[in-house]
Amino acid sequence: MEKEEKQSLDQMFGQLEEVIGKMEGEEVSLEESFELYSRGMNLLKQCSQAIDEVEKKVLVLDENGDTHEF
DSSP, X not given: OOOOOOOOHHHHHHHHHHHHHHHTSTTOOHHHHHHHHHXXXXXXXXXXXXXXXXXXXXXXXXXXXXXXXX
């Protein structure tokens, strides 16, 4: 089984918007709602992990001119 290609935050946020739009639709069954909710929560988790990775890479410049991780 091949590993999925990593998505950008923009792509994941776009998918979240799509999921939310579908959930707000009038003709969504209860089963579809649960499936969409699960997919949305998974996307939120992935977004959170991606943001954490970016934060770890951010360097902060202190008053002495030295850099250290955020």
